[in-house]
Amino acid sequence: MKIAFTIIISFLIFNTSFSQNKLGNPEVDPIQIQKNYEQWSVYQNKKIMLSRDFKALDVVSKEISKETFLDQLANGNFIPIRLKSEADIYVYKLFKILPKTDTSIKATINQIGFDAYKNYKMEGTAFPQFSFKDLDGNLVTNESMKGKIIVIKCWYIHCTPCIREFPQVNKLVSAYKDRKDIIFISLAEDSAEQLKTFLARKPLLYSVIPDMKVYMNESLQLNSFPTHFIINKEGMIAKVLPNFESLEVALVKESKL
Structure with a gap:
Protein backbone atom coordinates (compact mmCIF):
# COMPACT_ATOMS: atom_id res chain seq x y z
CA MET A 1 0.00 0.00 0.00
CA LYS A 2 2.86 2.37 0.88
CA ILE A 3 4.42 1.87 -2.55
CA ALA A 4 1.11 2.49 -4.32
CA PHE A 5 0.47 5.62 -2.23
CA THR A 6 3.96 6.93 -3.00
CA ILE A 7 3.43 6.37 -6.71
CA ILE A 8 0.10 8.23 -6.65
CA ILE A 9 1.61 11.20 -4.78
CA SER A 10 4.57 11.33 -7.17
CA PHE A 11 2.19 11.22 -10.14
CA LEU A 12 0.13 14.11 -8.77
CA ILE A 13 3.22 16.21 -8.07
CA PHE A 14 4.57 15.52 -11.56
CA ASN A 15 1.27 16.45 -13.21
CA THR A 16 0.94 19.63 -11.18
CA SER A 17 4.50 20.65 -12.06
CA PHE A 18 3.97 19.74 -15.71
CA SER A 19 0.74 21.76 -15.85
CA GLN A 20 2.53 24.82 -14.43
CA ASN A 21 5.46 24.42 -16.82
CA LYS A 22 3.09 24.21 -19.79
CA GLU A 123 -16.53 43.72 -31.19
CA GLY A 124 -19.67 41.78 -32.06
CA THR A 125 -21.76 44.95 -32.44
CA ALA A 126 -23.08 46.47 -35.66
CA PHE A 127 -20.84 49.08 -37.32
CA PRO A 128 -22.64 52.47 -37.22
CA GLN A 129 -24.64 53.46 -40.29
CA PHE A 130 -22.60 55.31 -42.90
CA SER A 131 -22.86 56.92 -46.31
CA PHE A 132 -19.51 58.28 -47.49
CA LYS A 133 -18.01 59.63 -50.68
CA ASP A 134 -14.34 58.91 -51.29
CA LEU A 135 -11.84 61.23 -52.98
CA ASP A 136 -12.83 59.80 -56.38
CA GLY A 137 -16.52 60.52 -55.82
CA ASN A 138 -17.55 56.90 -55.21
CA LEU A 139 -20.42 56.40 -52.77
CA VAL A 140 -19.80 53.89 -50.00
CA THR A 141 -22.71 52.81 -47.76
CA ASN A 142 -23.69 49.96 -45.43
CA GLU A 143 -25.94 48.60 -48.15
CA SER A 144 -23.33 48.70 -50.90
CA MET A 145 -20.84 46.86 -48.67
CA LYS A 146 -23.15 43.98 -47.72
CA GLY A 147 -21.58 40.56 -48.16
CA LYS A 148 -18.04 41.96 -48.06
CA ILE A 149 -15.29 42.10 -45.46
CA ILE A 150 -14.45 45.77 -44.88
CA VAL A 151 -11.07 46.83 -43.53
CA ILE A 152 -11.16 50.40 -42.21
CA LYS A 153 -8.15 52.52 -41.22
CA CYS A 154 -8.88 55.65 -39.16
CA TRP A 155 -6.19 58.32 -39.30
CA TYR A 156 -5.19 61.93 -39.97
CA ILE A 157 -2.32 63.61 -41.77
CA HIS A 158 -0.36 64.73 -38.69
CA CYS A 159 -0.52 61.34 -36.95
CA THR A 160 3.04 60.00 -37.20
CA PRO A 161 2.21 56.35 -36.33
CA CYS A 162 -0.63 56.45 -38.88
CA ILE A 163 1.72 57.52 -41.67
CA ARG A 164 4.56 55.25 -40.59
CA GLU A 165 2.46 52.16 -41.35
CA PHE A 166 1.48 53.25 -44.90
CA PRO A 167 4.02 50.93 -46.59
CA GLN A 168 2.76 47.98 -44.53
CA VAL A 169 -0.94 48.55 -45.13
CA ASN A 170 -0.27 49.13 -48.83
CA LYS A 171 1.40 45.71 -48.98
CA LEU A 172 -1.66 44.27 -47.25
CA VAL A 173 -3.96 45.71 -49.92
CA SER A 174 -1.75 44.24 -52.63
CA ALA A 175 -1.73 40.84 -50.91
CA TYR A 176 -5.55 40.70 -51.06
CA LYS A 177 -5.98 42.32 -54.48
CA ASP A 178 -7.58 39.16 -55.92
CA ARG A 179 -10.16 38.94 -53.14
CA LYS A 180 -13.13 40.87 -54.50
CA ASP A 181 -14.96 40.30 -51.22
CA ILE A 182 -12.42 42.32 -49.19
CA ILE A 183 -12.60 46.11 -49.37
CA PHE A 184 -10.09 48.58 -47.90
CA ILE A 185 -11.41 51.98 -46.81
CA SER A 186 -9.76 54.74 -44.80
CA LEU A 187 -11.49 57.46 -42.80
CA ALA A 188 -9.41 60.64 -42.47
CA GLU A 189 -10.05 63.76 -40.42
CA ASP A 190 -8.62 66.08 -43.08
CA SER A 191 -10.28 67.90 -45.96
CA ALA A 192 -10.28 66.57 -49.52
CA GLU A 193 -7.85 69.28 -50.64
CA GLN A 194 -5.39 68.55 -47.83
CA LEU A 195 -5.56 64.82 -48.49
CA LYS A 196 -5.02 65.09 -52.23
CA THR A 197 -1.89 67.19 -51.67
CA PHE A 198 -0.57 64.87 -48.97
CA LEU A 199 -1.36 61.59 -50.77
CA ALA A 200 0.40 62.82 -53.92
CA ARG A 201 3.61 62.52 -51.88
CA LYS A 202 2.66 59.51 -49.72
CA PRO A 203 0.24 57.25 -51.59
CA LEU A 204 -2.30 55.10 -49.75
CA LEU A 205 -3.94 52.23 -51.63
CA TYR A 206 -7.09 52.39 -49.52
CA SER A 207 -10.19 54.22 -50.71
CA VAL A 208 -9.88 57.52 -48.79
CA ILE A 209 -12.88 59.29 -47.24
CA PRO A 210 -12.25 62.94 -46.22
CA ASP A 211 -13.79 65.07 -43.43
CA MET A 212 -14.46 62.18 -41.05
CA LYS A 213 -13.45 63.87 -37.77
CA VAL A 214 -17.01 64.26 -36.44
CA TYR A 215 -18.00 60.72 -37.45
CA MET A 216 -14.91 59.20 -35.83
CA ASN A 217 -15.36 61.27 -32.65
CA GLU A 218 -19.11 60.87 -32.23
CA SER A 219 -20.16 57.65 -33.97
CA LEU A 220 -16.99 55.63 -33.32
CA GLN A 221 -15.86 57.53 -30.19
CA LEU A 222 -12.19 57.14 -31.09
CA ASN A 223 -9.50 58.71 -28.94
CA SER A 224 -6.38 57.02 -30.35
CA PHE A 225 -4.95 56.73 -33.85
CA PRO A 226 -4.43 54.75 -35.91
CA THR A 227 -7.41 52.52 -35.20
CA HIS A 228 -8.32 49.70 -37.57
CA PHE A 229 -11.69 47.96 -37.90
CA ILE A 230 -12.49 44.67 -39.56
CA ILE A 231 -16.19 44.44 -40.44
CA ASN A 232 -17.49 40.98 -41.30
CA LYS A 233 -19.86 40.14 -44.15
CA GLU A 234 -22.87 40.59 -41.88
CA GLY A 235 -21.91 44.19 -41.09
CA MET A 236 -20.73 43.39 -37.56
CA ILE A 237 -17.46 44.56 -36.03
CA ALA A 238 -15.18 41.52 -35.93
CA LYS A 239 -12.07 43.27 -34.61
CA VAL A 240 -10.90 46.70 -33.45
CA LEU A 241 -7.11 47.00 -33.63
CA PRO A 242 -4.48 49.63 -32.76
CA ASN A 243 -1.72 48.75 -35.23
CA PHE A 244 -0.81 47.03 -38.47
CA GLU A 245 0.77 43.99 -36.80
CA SER A 246 -2.49 43.03 -35.10
CA LEU A 247 -4.52 43.91 -38.20
CA GLU A 248 -2.49 41.59 -40.40
CA VAL A 249 -3.02 38.62 -38.06
CA ALA A 250 -6.73 39.28 -37.57
CA LEU A 251 -7.41 39.71 -41.30
CA VAL A 252 -5.80 36.33 -42.09
CA LYS A 253 -8.22 34.74 -39.63
CA GLU A 254 -11.29 36.64 -40.87
CA SER A 255 -10.51 36.01 -44.53
CA LYS A 256 -10.61 32.25 -43.94
CA LEU A 257 -14.07 32.23 -42.35
Missing part, protein backbone atom coordinates in the same frame (compact mmCIF):
# COMPACT_ATOMS: atom_id res chain seq x y z
CA LEU A 23 2.07 27.81 -19.05
CA GLY A 24 5.71 28.86 -19.17
CA ASN A 25 7.65 31.34 -17.09
CA PRO A 26 7.42 35.12 -17.58
CA GLU A 27 9.48 36.11 -20.61
CA VAL A 28 10.81 39.10 -18.67
CA ASP A 29 11.39 39.64 -14.97
CA PRO A 30 8.16 41.30 -13.68
CA ILE A 31 10.17 43.24 -11.07
CA GLN A 32 13.04 44.41 -13.29
CA ILE A 33 10.74 45.53 -16.13
CA GLN A 34 9.02 47.98 -13.76
CA LYS A 35 12.22 49.82 -12.82
CA ASN A 36 12.50 51.90 -15.97
CA TYR A 37 9.68 53.50 -17.96
CA GLU A 38 11.48 53.44 -21.31
CA GLN A 39 12.43 49.78 -20.95
CA TRP A 40 8.89 48.86 -19.96
CA SER A 41 7.40 50.92 -22.82
CA VAL A 42 9.52 49.14 -25.45
CA TYR A 43 8.45 45.76 -24.04
CA GLN A 44 4.77 46.77 -23.87
CA ASN A 45 4.69 48.04 -27.45
CA LYS A 46 6.47 45.03 -28.94
CA LYS A 47 5.17 42.13 -26.87
CA ILE A 48 1.74 42.92 -25.42
CA MET A 49 -0.93 42.75 -28.13
CA LEU A 50 -4.21 43.20 -26.27
CA SER A 51 -6.36 43.23 -29.41
CA ARG A 52 -5.32 39.66 -30.28
CA ASP A 53 -6.86 36.46 -28.98
CA PHE A 54 -5.02 35.42 -25.83
CA LYS A 55 -5.30 33.30 -22.70
CA ALA A 56 -5.64 35.58 -19.66
CA LEU A 57 -4.38 34.73 -16.16
CA ASP A 58 -4.79 36.62 -12.90
CA VAL A 59 -2.04 37.11 -10.31
CA VAL A 60 -2.40 33.53 -8.99
CA SER A 61 -2.37 32.05 -12.53
CA LYS A 62 -6.11 31.39 -12.56
CA GLU A 63 -7.62 31.71 -16.04
CA ILE A 64 -9.99 34.66 -16.38
CA SER A 65 -11.96 36.14 -19.28
CA LYS A 66 -10.37 38.64 -21.64
CA GLU A 67 -12.98 41.19 -20.56
CA THR A 68 -12.03 40.81 -16.89
CA PHE A 69 -8.32 40.98 -17.74
CA LEU A 70 -8.73 44.24 -19.68
CA ASP A 71 -10.95 45.71 -16.96
CA GLN A 72 -8.23 44.95 -14.39
CA LEU A 73 -5.65 46.73 -16.56
CA ALA A 74 -7.93 49.74 -17.01
CA ASN A 75 -8.94 50.13 -13.37
CA GLY A 76 -6.49 48.12 -11.27
CA ASN A 77 -2.86 48.17 -10.25
CA PHE A 78 -1.42 45.51 -12.55
CA ILE A 79 1.19 45.07 -15.25
CA PRO A 80 0.68 42.46 -18.02
CA ILE A 81 3.54 40.09 -18.80
CA ARG A 82 3.58 37.46 -21.52
CA LEU A 83 4.46 33.91 -20.47
CA LYS A 84 6.88 31.91 -22.60
CA SER A 85 4.99 29.91 -25.22
CA GLU A 86 4.98 29.07 -28.90
CA ALA A 87 5.33 32.05 -31.23
CA ASP A 88 1.66 32.17 -32.27
CA ILE A 89 0.21 31.46 -28.80
CA TYR A 90 -0.36 34.35 -26.40
CA VAL A 91 -0.64 33.84 -22.65
CA TYR A 92 -0.70 37.02 -20.54
CA LYS A 93 -0.54 37.13 -16.76
CA LEU A 94 -1.23 39.99 -14.37
CA PHE A 95 1.48 41.02 -11.89
CA LYS A 96 1.10 43.59 -9.15
CA ILE A 97 2.66 46.98 -9.79
CA LEU A 98 5.21 47.59 -7.04
CA PRO A 99 4.86 50.61 -4.70
CA LYS A 100 8.09 52.25 -5.93
CA THR A 101 7.29 51.82 -9.64
CA ASP A 102 7.24 54.99 -11.76
CA THR A 103 3.65 56.26 -11.60
CA SER A 104 3.78 56.92 -15.35
CA ILE A 105 3.83 53.16 -15.95
CA LYS A 106 0.57 52.64 -14.05
CA ALA A 107 -1.07 55.66 -15.70
CA THR A 108 -0.08 54.44 -19.16
CA ILE A 109 -1.23 50.88 -18.47
CA ASN A 110 -4.58 52.17 -17.23
CA GLN A 111 -5.01 54.19 -20.44
CA ILE A 112 -3.94 51.27 -22.66
CA GLY A 113 -6.29 48.99 -20.75
CA PHE A 114 -9.16 51.47 -21.07
CA ASP A 115 -8.69 51.75 -24.85
CA ALA A 116 -8.36 47.97 -25.27
CA TYR A 117 -11.44 47.35 -23.10
CA LYS A 118 -13.50 49.87 -25.09
CA ASN A 119 -12.37 48.33 -28.38
CA TYR A 120 -13.12 44.81 -27.15
CA LYS A 121 -16.67 45.80 -26.14
CA MET A 122 -17.29 47.12 -29.67
Whole structure:
Protein backbone atom coordinates (compact mmCIF):
# COMPACT_ATOMS: atom_id res chain seq x y z
CA MET A 1 0.00 0.00 0.00
CA LYS A 2 2.86 2.37 0.88
CA ILE A 3 4.42 1.87 -2.55
CA ALA A 4 1.11 2.49 -4.32
CA PHE A 5 0.47 5.62 -2.23
CA THR A 6 3.96 6.93 -3.00
CA ILE A 7 3.43 6.37 -6.71
CA ILE A 8 0.10 8.23 -6.65
CA ILE A 9 1.61 11.20 -4.78
CA SER A 10 4.57 11.33 -7.17
CA PHE A 11 2.19 11.22 -10.14
CA LEU A 12 0.13 14.11 -8.77
CA ILE A 13 3.22 16.21 -8.07
CA PHE A 14 4.57 15.52 -11.56
CA ASN A 15 1.27 16.45 -13.21
CA THR A 16 0.94 19.63 -11.18
CA SER A 17 4.50 20.65 -12.06
CA PHE A 18 3.97 19.74 -15.71
CA SER A 19 0.74 21.76 -15.85
CA GLN A 20 2.53 24.82 -14.43
CA ASN A 21 5.46 24.42 -16.82
CA LYS A 22 3.09 24.21 -19.79
CA LEU A 23 2.07 27.81 -19.05
CA GLY A 24 5.71 28.86 -19.17
CA ASN A 25 7.65 31.34 -17.09
CA PRO A 26 7.42 35.12 -17.58
CA GLU A 27 9.48 36.11 -20.61
CA VAL A 28 10.81 39.10 -18.67
CA ASP A 29 11.39 39.64 -14.97
CA PRO A 30 8.16 41.30 -13.68
CA ILE A 31 10.17 43.24 -11.07
CA GLN A 32 13.04 44.41 -13.29
CA ILE A 33 10.74 45.53 -16.13
CA GLN A 34 9.02 47.98 -13.76
CA LYS A 35 12.22 49.82 -12.82
CA ASN A 36 12.50 51.90 -15.97
CA TYR A 37 9.68 53.50 -17.96
CA GLU A 38 11.48 53.44 -21.31
CA GLN A 39 12.43 49.78 -20.95
CA TRP A 40 8.89 48.86 -19.96
CA SER A 41 7.40 50.92 -22.82
CA VAL A 42 9.52 49.14 -25.45
CA TYR A 43 8.45 45.76 -24.04
CA GLN A 44 4.77 46.77 -23.87
CA ASN A 45 4.69 48.04 -27.45
CA LYS A 46 6.47 45.03 -28.94
CA LYS A 47 5.17 42.13 -26.87
CA ILE A 48 1.74 42.92 -25.42
CA MET A 49 -0.93 42.75 -28.13
CA LEU A 50 -4.21 43.20 -26.27
CA SER A 51 -6.36 43.23 -29.41
CA ARG A 52 -5.32 39.66 -30.28
CA ASP A 53 -6.86 36.46 -28.98
CA PHE A 54 -5.02 35.42 -25.83
CA LYS A 55 -5.30 33.30 -22.70
CA ALA A 56 -5.64 35.58 -19.66
CA LEU A 57 -4.38 34.73 -16.16
CA ASP A 58 -4.79 36.62 -12.90
CA VAL A 59 -2.04 37.11 -10.31
CA VAL A 60 -2.40 33.53 -8.99
CA SER A 61 -2.37 32.05 -12.53
CA LYS A 62 -6.11 31.39 -12.56
CA GLU A 63 -7.62 31.71 -16.04
CA ILE A 64 -9.99 34.66 -16.38
CA SER A 65 -11.96 36.14 -19.28
CA LYS A 66 -10.37 38.64 -21.64
CA GLU A 67 -12.98 41.19 -20.56
CA THR A 68 -12.03 40.81 -16.89
CA PHE A 69 -8.32 40.98 -17.74
CA LEU A 70 -8.73 44.24 -19.68
CA ASP A 71 -10.95 45.71 -16.96
CA GLN A 72 -8.23 44.95 -14.39
CA LEU A 73 -5.65 46.73 -16.56
CA ALA A 74 -7.93 49.74 -17.01
CA ASN A 75 -8.94 50.13 -13.37
CA GLY A 76 -6.49 48.12 -11.27
CA ASN A 77 -2.86 48.17 -10.25
CA PHE A 78 -1.42 45.51 -12.55
CA ILE A 79 1.19 45.07 -15.25
CA PRO A 80 0.68 42.46 -18.02
CA ILE A 81 3.54 40.09 -18.80
CA ARG A 82 3.58 37.46 -21.52
CA LEU A 83 4.46 33.91 -20.47
CA LYS A 84 6.88 31.91 -22.60
CA SER A 85 4.99 29.91 -25.22
CA GLU A 86 4.98 29.07 -28.90
CA ALA A 87 5.33 32.05 -31.23
CA ASP A 88 1.66 32.17 -32.27
CA ILE A 89 0.21 31.46 -28.80
CA TYR A 90 -0.36 34.35 -26.40
CA VAL A 91 -0.64 33.84 -22.65
CA TYR A 92 -0.70 37.02 -20.54
CA LYS A 93 -0.54 37.13 -16.76
CA LEU A 94 -1.23 39.99 -14.37
CA PHE A 95 1.48 41.02 -11.89
CA LYS A 96 1.10 43.59 -9.15
CA ILE A 97 2.66 46.98 -9.79
CA LEU A 98 5.21 47.59 -7.04
CA PRO A 99 4.86 50.61 -4.70
CA LYS A 100 8.09 52.25 -5.93
CA THR A 101 7.29 51.82 -9.64
CA ASP A 102 7.24 54.99 -11.76
CA THR A 103 3.65 56.26 -11.60
CA SER A 104 3.78 56.92 -15.35
CA ILE A 105 3.83 53.16 -15.95
CA LYS A 106 0.57 52.64 -14.05
CA ALA A 107 -1.07 55.66 -15.70
CA THR A 108 -0.08 54.44 -19.16
CA ILE A 109 -1.23 50.88 -18.47
CA ASN A 110 -4.58 52.17 -17.23
CA GLN A 111 -5.01 54.19 -20.44
CA ILE A 112 -3.94 51.27 -22.66
CA GLY A 113 -6.29 48.99 -20.75
CA PHE A 114 -9.16 51.47 -21.07
CA ASP A 115 -8.69 51.75 -24.85
CA ALA A 116 -8.36 47.97 -25.27
CA TYR A 117 -11.44 47.35 -23.10
CA LYS A 118 -13.50 49.87 -25.09
CA ASN A 119 -12.37 48.33 -28.38
CA TYR A 120 -13.12 44.81 -27.15
CA LYS A 121 -16.67 45.80 -26.14
CA MET A 122 -17.29 47.12 -29.67
CA GLU A 123 -16.53 43.72 -31.19
CA GLY A 124 -19.67 41.78 -32.06
CA THR A 125 -21.76 44.95 -32.44
CA ALA A 126 -23.08 46.47 -35.66
CA PHE A 127 -20.84 49.08 -37.32
CA PRO A 128 -22.64 52.47 -37.22
CA GLN A 129 -24.64 53.46 -40.29
CA PHE A 130 -22.60 55.31 -42.90
CA SER A 131 -22.86 56.92 -46.31
CA PHE A 132 -19.51 58.28 -47.49
CA LYS A 133 -18.01 59.63 -50.68
CA ASP A 134 -14.34 58.91 -51.29
CA LEU A 135 -11.84 61.23 -52.98
CA ASP A 136 -12.83 59.80 -56.38
CA GLY A 137 -16.52 60.52 -55.82
CA ASN A 138 -17.55 56.90 -55.21
CA LEU A 139 -20.42 56.40 -52.77
CA VAL A 140 -19.80 53.89 -50.00
CA THR A 141 -22.71 52.81 -47.76
CA ASN A 142 -23.69 49.96 -45.43
CA GLU A 143 -25.94 48.60 -48.15
CA SER A 144 -23.33 48.70 -50.90
CA MET A 145 -20.84 46.86 -48.67
CA LYS A 146 -23.15 43.98 -47.72
CA GLY A 147 -21.58 40.56 -48.16
CA LYS A 148 -18.04 41.96 -48.06
CA ILE A 149 -15.29 42.10 -45.46
CA ILE A 150 -14.45 45.77 -44.88
CA VAL A 151 -11.07 46.83 -43.53
CA ILE A 152 -11.16 50.40 -42.21
CA LYS A 153 -8.15 52.52 -41.22
CA CYS A 154 -8.88 55.65 -39.16
CA TRP A 155 -6.19 58.32 -39.30
CA TYR A 156 -5.19 61.93 -39.97
CA ILE A 157 -2.32 63.61 -41.77
CA HIS A 158 -0.36 64.73 -38.69
CA CYS A 159 -0.52 61.34 -36.95
CA THR A 160 3.04 60.00 -37.20
CA PRO A 161 2.21 56.35 -36.33
CA CYS A 162 -0.63 56.45 -38.88
CA ILE A 163 1.72 57.52 -41.67
CA ARG A 164 4.56 55.25 -40.59
CA GLU A 165 2.46 52.16 -41.35
CA PHE A 166 1.48 53.25 -44.90
CA PRO A 167 4.02 50.93 -46.59
CA GLN A 168 2.76 47.98 -44.53
CA VAL A 169 -0.94 48.55 -45.13
CA ASN A 170 -0.27 49.13 -48.83
CA LYS A 171 1.40 45.71 -48.98
CA LEU A 172 -1.66 44.27 -47.25
CA VAL A 173 -3.96 45.71 -49.92
CA SER A 174 -1.75 44.24 -52.63
CA ALA A 175 -1.73 40.84 -50.91
CA TYR A 176 -5.55 40.70 -51.06
CA LYS A 177 -5.98 42.32 -54.48
CA ASP A 178 -7.58 39.16 -55.92
CA ARG A 179 -10.16 38.94 -53.14
CA LYS A 180 -13.13 40.87 -54.50
CA ASP A 181 -14.96 40.30 -51.22
CA ILE A 182 -12.42 42.32 -49.19
CA ILE A 183 -12.60 46.11 -49.37
CA PHE A 184 -10.09 48.58 -47.90
CA ILE A 185 -11.41 51.98 -46.81
CA SER A 186 -9.76 54.74 -44.80
CA LEU A 187 -11.49 57.46 -42.80
CA ALA A 188 -9.41 60.64 -42.47
CA GLU A 189 -10.05 63.76 -40.42
CA ASP A 190 -8.62 66.08 -43.08
CA SER A 191 -10.28 67.90 -45.96
CA ALA A 192 -10.28 66.57 -49.52
CA GLU A 193 -7.85 69.28 -50.64
CA GLN A 194 -5.39 68.55 -47.83
CA LEU A 195 -5.56 64.82 -48.49
CA LYS A 196 -5.02 65.09 -52.23
CA THR A 197 -1.89 67.19 -51.67
CA PHE A 198 -0.57 64.87 -48.97
CA LEU A 199 -1.36 61.59 -50.77
CA ALA A 200 0.40 62.82 -53.92
CA ARG A 201 3.61 62.52 -51.88
CA LYS A 202 2.66 59.51 -49.72
CA PRO A 203 0.24 57.25 -51.59
CA LEU A 204 -2.30 55.10 -49.75
CA LEU A 205 -3.94 52.23 -51.63
CA TYR A 206 -7.09 52.39 -49.52
CA SER A 207 -10.19 54.22 -50.71
CA VAL A 208 -9.88 57.52 -48.79
CA ILE A 209 -12.88 59.29 -47.24
CA PRO A 210 -12.25 62.94 -46.22
CA ASP A 211 -13.79 65.07 -43.43
CA MET A 212 -14.46 62.18 -41.05
CA LYS A 213 -13.45 63.87 -37.77
CA VAL A 214 -17.01 64.26 -36.44
CA TYR A 215 -18.00 60.72 -37.45
CA MET A 216 -14.91 59.20 -35.83
CA ASN A 217 -15.36 61.27 -32.65
CA GLU A 218 -19.11 60.87 -32.23
CA SER A 219 -20.16 57.65 -33.97
CA LEU A 220 -16.99 55.63 -33.32
CA GLN A 221 -15.86 57.53 -30.19
CA LEU A 222 -12.19 57.14 -31.09
CA ASN A 223 -9.50 58.71 -28.94
CA SER A 224 -6.38 57.02 -30.35
CA PHE A 225 -4.95 56.73 -33.85
CA PRO A 226 -4.43 54.75 -35.91
CA THR A 227 -7.41 52.52 -35.20
CA HIS A 228 -8.32 49.70 -37.57
CA PHE A 229 -11.69 47.96 -37.90
CA ILE A 230 -12.49 44.67 -39.56
CA ILE A 231 -16.19 44.44 -40.44
CA ASN A 232 -17.49 40.98 -41.30
CA LYS A 233 -19.86 40.14 -44.15
CA GLU A 234 -22.87 40.59 -41.88
CA GLY A 235 -21.91 44.19 -41.09
CA MET A 236 -20.73 43.39 -37.56
CA ILE A 237 -17.46 44.56 -36.03
CA ALA A 238 -15.18 41.52 -35.93
CA LYS A 239 -12.07 43.27 -34.61
CA VAL A 240 -10.90 46.70 -33.45
CA LEU A 241 -7.11 47.00 -33.63
CA PRO A 242 -4.48 49.63 -32.76
CA ASN A 243 -1.72 48.75 -35.23
CA PHE A 244 -0.81 47.03 -38.47
CA GLU A 245 0.77 43.99 -36.80
CA SER A 246 -2.49 43.03 -35.10
CA LEU A 247 -4.52 43.91 -38.20
CA GLU A 248 -2.49 41.59 -40.40
CA VAL A 249 -3.02 38.62 -38.06
CA ALA A 250 -6.73 39.28 -37.57
CA LEU A 251 -7.41 39.71 -41.30
CA VAL A 252 -5.80 36.33 -42.09
CA LYS A 253 -8.22 34.74 -39.63
CA GLU A 254 -11.29 36.64 -40.87
CA SER A 255 -10.51 36.01 -44.53
CA LYS A 256 -10.61 32.25 -43.94
CA LEU A 257 -14.07 32.23 -42.35
